[in-house]
Amino acid sequence: MSLWGQIAIDVAGLIAICGMGFILGFSKNRVISEPDLARELATREPNKAIKKYWLSHNKSVALLATSDALYYLLKSHGDELSLREISPKQISVNNNEIVIDVNDIGFPRFTSKFAENDIKEIVGVMALGAAA
Amino acid sequence: MKDYFQINLPDVVGMATPLFALLIIIEMFLARRKNAENPISYEAKDTTASLLMGFGSQIVKLPLNLIILGAYIFCYEHRIFELGTGPWVFVLCFFLEDMTYYWFHRVGHERRYFWASHIIHHSSQYYNLSTALRQTWTGNLAGGFIFWLPMAWLGIHPAIIFLFSGISLVYQFWIHTEAIDKMGWFELFFNTPSHHRVHHATNPKYLDKNYAGVLIIWDRMFGTFIEEDKAEKPDYGIISNLGTFNPIRIAFHEWQGILKDVLQAKSPQAVLGYLFGPPGWSEDGSRKTTAKIKAEWLAAKPAAE
Numbered sequence: 001m002s003l004w005g006q007i008a009i010d011v012a013g014l015i016a017i018c019g020m021g022f023i024l025g026f027s028k029n030r031v032i033s034e035p036d037l038a039r040e041l042a043t044r045e046p047n048k049a050i051k052k053y054w055l056s057h058n059k060s061v062a063l064l065a066t067s068d069a070l071y072y073l074l075k076s077h078g079d080e081l082s083l084r085e086i087s088p089k090q091i092s093v094n095n096n097e098i099v100i101d102v103n104d105i106g107f108p109r110f111t112s113k114f115a116e117n118d119i120k121e122i123v124g125v126m127a128l129g130a131a132a
Numbered sequence: 133m134k135d136y137f138q139i140n141l142p143d144v145v146g147m148a149t150p151l152f153a154l155l156i157i158i159e160m161f162l163a164r165r166k167n168a169e170n171p172i173s174y175e176a177k178d179t180t181a182s183l184l185m186g187f188g189s190q191i192v193k194l195p196l197n198l199i200i201l202g203a204y205i206f207c208y209e210h211r212i213f214e215l216g217t218g219p220w221v222f223v224l225c226f227f228l229e230d231m232t233y234y235w236f237h238r239v240g241h242e243r244r245y246f247w248a249s250h251i252i253h254h255s256s257q258y259y260n261l262s263t264a265l266r267q268t269w270t271g272n273l274a275g276g277f278i279f280w281l282p283m284a285w286l287g288i289h290p291a292i293i294f295l296f297s298g299i300s301l302v303y304q305f306w307i308h309t310e311a312i313d314k315m316g317w318f319e320l321f322f323n324t325p326s327h328h329r330v331h332h333a334t335n336p337k338y339l340d341k342n343y344a345g346v347l348i349i350w351d352r353m354f355g356t357f358i359e360e361d362k363a364e365k366p367d368y369g370i371i372s373n374l375g376t377f378n379p380i381r382i383a384f385h386e387w388q389g390i391l392k393d394v395l396q397a398k399s400p401q402a403v404l405g406y407l408f409g410p411p412g413w414s415e416d417g418s419r420k421t422t423a424k425i426k427a428e429w430l431a432a433k434p435a436a437e
Binding site for chain 2: 003006007009010011013014016017018020021022024025026027028043044046047075077078079080081082083084102104105106107108110
């Protein structure tokens with residue numbers, strides 16, 4: 001078989017399998033629950049404890065502050081969760097949205113809506129964290 | 133090219149590709165009945181990303197094939213032994229290729245330069261047959277093929293090396309599944325789904341273990357073997373899991389990380405550390421290597437129990 005024939009078959013197979021995945025209902029967006037927060041942090045950082053946390057409106061993002069003044073971002077990623085340590089400098093506010101700039105291509109920049117009170121609280125704690 | 137294509141050996145990967153597709157679809161149907169007894173799990177976006185990585189890896193290697201083939205031919209031209217192409221050479225090649233794969237794979241985990249390519253295969257937080265196809269785009273470009281050149285230099289015909297590399301790749305497809313439990317005596321000698329689940333896990337206990345391709349004997353011999361513990365379910369992915377399903381980001385994220393670190397390095401030693409040190413190495417020791425993660429886990433273990 002020619003190279004182009006092989007490529008065409010591969011593309012057809014790829015589309016068929018991916019389509020099947022969506023048709024079978026495997027496209028999920030995990031809702032972060034409170035137990036997820038402690039479990040995920042304990043998995044990655046067994047010696048740290050959550051001091052404070054904030055969950056976004058749609059429960060797809062959470063910010064965690066640990067007792068040693070470090071900050072972690074927990075983001076739903078399909079049906080799984082992805083955790084990153086972030087610095088207060090990576091967070092900014094745009095009206096009622098929090099902009100999280102993780103600054104690496106493996107974890108793109110994104111925005112997330114938190115409750116208005118939460119934003120003030122996050123910014124306040126972040127500022128304290130940064131000062132500390 | 134002289135007589136290098138006189139041996140007409142089958143393209144096992146090409147032959148197996150339709151079977152890969154069929155088995156993925158069957159596993160997807162099995163995943164619909166996910167429960168405590170059936171942990172198989174799929175995520176459509178993750179599977180799409182894995183298949184695009186697999187497809188991309190096939191495309192990317194096309195322009196490199198000539199250079200790689202040239203390197204093999206050069207080594208074979210300067211071979212040390214006249215081994216010929218008899219049956220025992222095929223047996224020898226099977227074992228040598230599998231041991232070569234073990235060391236290539238181990239270096240791929242223990243040195244960041246090679247990890248930057250191999251991390252792609254581990255970047256899925258799912259462990260299913262589609263994960264097997266999540267392949268690097270930069271592995272050969274980064275020189276991964278050099279690990280196999282000594283075999284040609286020893287006198288094994290390049291076509292036989294390609295055959296066994298292909299067989300190894302095909303073999304490793306079916307072990308990327310949670311559908312198969314432990315396999316009795318087979319586990320002693322061969323790489324199995326259970327052994328490879330451990331390899332894909334980020335649990336401190338399981339990190340950097342079970343590098344085998346086909347035979348698990350190399351891990352047993354070189355001290356990197358660990359049994360899957362039923363009490364500790366593997367947590368799949370990488371230490372800093374990705375937040376994207378974009379194939380371009382998946383393919384290059386660790387290279388970008390290396391570039392960033394190298395540009396900010398304060399000394400030539402640090403540049404070497406960021407390139408060839410273990411993943412997680414940093415000048416100030418603020419990041420975590422596998423050794424550090426394991427040490428922290430061991431320190432926390434008695435308290436947890």
